[in-house]
Amino acid sequence: MSNDRAAHWDGVYHSKSEDGVSWYQQTPEPSLTLLRLAGALPSSAIVDIGGGASHLVDALLELGFGDVTVLDLSQAVIDADRTRLGTLAGDVEWICADITHWSPARRYDVWHDRAAFHFLTDPADQAAYAATLARALGSGGHAVIGTFAPDGPEKCSGLPVVRHDAESIGKVLGHGFELVETRRHDHRTPWDSVQHFQFSTFRRKA
Numbered sequence: 001m002s003n004d005r006a007a008h009w010d011g012v013y014h015s016k017s018e019d020g021v022s023w024y025q026q027t028p029e030p031s032l033t034l035l036r037l038a039g040a041l042p043s044s045a046i047v048d049i050g051g052g053a054s055h056l057v058d059a060l061l062e063l064g065f066g067d068v069t070v071l072d073l074s075q076a077v078i079d080a081d082r083t084r085l086g087t088l089a090g091d092v093e094w095i096c097a098d099i100t101h102w103s104p105a106r107r108y109d110v111w112h113d114r115a116a117f118h119f120l121t122d123p124a125d126q127a128a129y130a131a132t133l134a135r136a137l138g139s140g141g142h143a144v145i146g147t148f149a150p151d152g153p154e155k156c157s158g159l160p161v162v163r164h165d166a167e168s169i170g171k172v173l174g175h176g177f178e179l180v181e182t183r184r185h186d187h188r189t190p191w192d193s194v195q196h197f198q199f200s201t202f203r204r205k206a
């Protein structure tokens with residue numbers, strides 16, 4: 001399953017330009033705003049799950065963040081990110097892994113995910129994601145999770161997705177997390193259509 005997933009995403013990133021995918025954005029918002037509201041500081045350890053070709057990592061480095069990790073199951077997109085960032089790529093930890101099989105070796109202050117979690121349609125994969133998040137985040141840490149909203153698209157990149165709101169994500173994460181805030185976000189694709197997203201921030205309880 002992981003190999004099929006990786007092959008799909010490698011194929012996407014080999015065949016499409018950075019702004020040739022629906023999820024492309026010039027500026028990573030509302031992610032930057034939500035990370036700030038979650039209390040992220042330049043000294044915070046941040047992991048971006050399914051970071052893809054997002055420029056969130058560029059923006060965080062620009063803001064002086066010194067402990068940024070990008071995880072994605074596509075080696076193709078990690079290679080592209082490293083090429084884009086040039087010498088700055090050495091300031092980032094890159095992890096090529098399927099989130100449902102990843103064992104974090106350390107803890108993070110903030111977990112960010114824009115449009116990766118919603119590809120997990122199997123409840124067992126969602127549970128694995130939640131267990132990994134609980135291991136990766138220290139108590140008081142925050143998770144900012146953006147997905148298609150209940151009235152968003154049913155597919156992304158040709159794959160089925162599960163559309164979420166804060167309640168459905170909270171159910172997957174379980175009692176160890178409390179909801180801090182949730183908001184809707186209208187994403188404008190490069191071809192000018194609108195996709196309804198939701199972004200929810202959860203705090204890991206002590």
Ligand SMILES: C[S@@+](CC[C@H](N)C(=O)[O-])C[C@H]1O[C@@H](n2cnc3c(N)ncnc32)[C@H](O)[C@@H]1O
Pocket residue numbers: 005009023024025049050051052053054071072073074077097098099100113114115116119156157
């Ligand atoms: C729709 S893209 C979003 C990319 C990026 N977060 C952004 O906002 O531009 C989804 C990304 O999640 C990655 N991905 C999908 N399933 C994954 C999984 N099970 N584990 C890790 N990464 C995954 C894909 O390779 C892809 O880069």
